[in-house]
Amino acid sequence: MKTISFEDVLEMDERDPLAPLRDQFSLPEGVIYLDGNSLGAIPRDTPRHLAQVVEDEWGRDLIRSWNSHDWIGMPQRIGAKIAGLVGAGPDEVIACDSTSVNLFKLLQGAIALQSSRGTILTENAGFPTDRYMAQSVADLCGSKTVKAVERDAIIDMIDANTAVLLLTHVDYRSGHKLDMARVNAAAKEKGALVVWDLSHSAGAVELDLAGSGSDLAVGGGYKYLNGGPGAPAFLYVRREMQDRLANPLPGWLGHAKPFAFSQEYEAASGIDRFLCGTPPVLAMAALESGLAQFEGVDLAALFAKGQALCELYVGLMAKLVDRHGFTLASPSDGTNRGSHVSYAHPQAFAICQALISRGVIGDFRTPDLLRMGFTPLYTRYRDVWDAVRILEEVMDRELWSDERFSQKQRVT
Numbered sequence: 001m002k003t004i005s006f007e008d009v010l011e012m013d014e015r016d017p018l019a020p021l022r023d024q025f026s027l028p029e030g031v032i033y034l035d036g037n038s039l040g041a042i043p044r045d046t047p048r049h050l051a052q053v054v055e056d057e058w059g060r061d062l063i064r065s066w067n068s069h070d071w072i073g074m075p076q077r078i079g080a081k082i083a084g085l086v087g088a089g090p091d092e093v094i095a096c097d098s099t100s101v102n103l104f105k106l107l108q109g110a111i112a113l114q115s116s117r118g119t120i121l122t123e124n125a126g127f128p129t130d131r132y133m134a135q136s137v138a139d140l141c142g143s144k145t146v147k148a149v150e151r152d153a154i155i156d157m158i159d160a161n162t163a164v165l166l167l168t169h170v171d172y173r174s175g176h177k178l179d180m181a182r183v184n185a186a187a188k189e190k191g192a193l194v195v196w197d198l199s200h201s202a203g204a205v206e207l208d209l210a211g212s213g214s215d216l217a218v219g220g221g222y223k224y225l226n227g228g229p230g231a232p233a234f235l236y237v238r239r240e241m242q243d244r245l246a247n248p249l250p251g252w253l254g255h256a257k258p259f260a261f262s263q264e265y266e267a268a269s270g271i272d273r274f275l276c277g278t279p280p281v282l283a284m285a286a287l288e289s290g291l292a293q294f295e296g297v298d299l300a301a302l303f304a305k306g307q308a309l310c311e312l313y314v315g316l317m318a319k320l321v322d323r324h325g326f327t328l329a330s331p332s333d334g335t336n337r338g339s340h341v342s343y344a345h346p347q348a349f350a351i352c353q354a355l356i357s358r359g360v361i362g363d364f365r366t367p368d369l370l371r372m373g374f375t376p377l378y379t380r381y382r383d384v385w386d387a388v389r390i391l392e393e394v395m396d397r398e399l400w401s402d403e404r405f406s407q408k409q410r411v412t
């Protein structure tokens with residue numbers, strides 16, 4: 001491969017038709033932010049939008065806002081916007097609760113449809129919350145077990161006893177991306193349902209839930225969707241399944257007629273039945289503002305840029321692999337990867353802290369991964385260059401070995 005120069009990288013930014021999108025975000029001076037896959041950056045518009053919701057809607061219009069500002073319609077309205085990013089119909093996605101809670105709802109709903117089958121099949125090194133929820137659903141059912149296997153072996157392990165597969169589309173550590181259509185087809189052939197976790201996919205990679213034959217999916221609002229810390233999550237249920245799937249947390253807002261205040265639960269038809277309680281309006285408003293950043297954006301070009309940023313990073317990292325013992329812990333072929341890249345290194349934690357102290361924010365994932373997320377909405381090619389240049393300095397001068405970079409805080 002031809003050596004990439006700083007001039008080449010500047011030219012990539014100059015030629016990038018998506019470059020102006022960065023101005024829609026406020027990013028602090030002197031920071032190269034490569035952690036938008038964990039907490040998206042704040043859109044410039046969000047503080048103003050939140051102030052307006054607080055002052056005008058809550059402050060002035062008070063409870064009337066449920067109707068006059070359609071607070072009550074937020075889960076559906078925001079869900080429809082997310083649907084546009086994940087290849088689903090507007091009535092197939094709803095914004096609510098957290099990813100963890102939505103996982104529980106869909107897993108439990110799915111398992112109830114598969115009563116004659118005994119296992120929930122999942123990955124043995126996926127995101128822990130997924131595994132915990134699967135175990136809880138199995139325990140609550142009494143007769144089910146969780147079978148956790150290597151991610152690579154998933155398709156081969158589906159059998160006639162598999163009730164539900166629970167899989168993360170893009171792995172949170174390696175960034176490895178599964179072929180959704182292929183997994184769905186294999187599951188369908190054996191009569192199993194699939195619940196997809198799109199936490200590291202939605203807003204980052206091309207998704208076609210409908211076209212790939214997906215039944216059920218969940219994902220979060222605070223990562224690539226830029227909805228703010230702890231933003232509401234979403235869930236997707238294929239239209240044809242919605243009225244067959246029961247919500248195991250049947251709250252009043254999932255009722256067919258919430259304001260009839262009936263003592264009998266009657267599930268709403270369609271996606272609405274997957275709501276539990278009152279939507280967190282302020283958090284929803286921030287999420288809506290995050291989603292507005294995608295409006296009018298050529299999604300194919302956006303996702304291609306995410307890939308190109310990753311590709312550039314891997315290319316520039318080659319010399320550090322040779323000189324400083326980094327090992328690529330992500331697929332080398334971009335078509336099997338999401339929008340983040342991880343390298344393994346025995347000193348990954350301290351290296352990550354040293355980078356942060358020099359303004360390059362990525363993250364560490366246990367046991368030894370340095371993970372960098374390349375959010376195509378606001379990351380420039382020159383950010384990738386600068387991050388690698390600073391990392392090189394951290395390594396060449398062993399800046400990571402300073403004792404203060406080894407201290408772990410509550411959140412890593």
Ligand SMILES: *Cc1c(COP(=O)(O)O)cnc(C)c1O
Pocket residue numbers: 098099100101127129130168172197199200220233
């Ligand atoms: C971030 C993430 C979650 C987080 O779930 P929360 O309920 O929002 O805390 C779940 N699954 C995966 C794969 C994730 O990456």
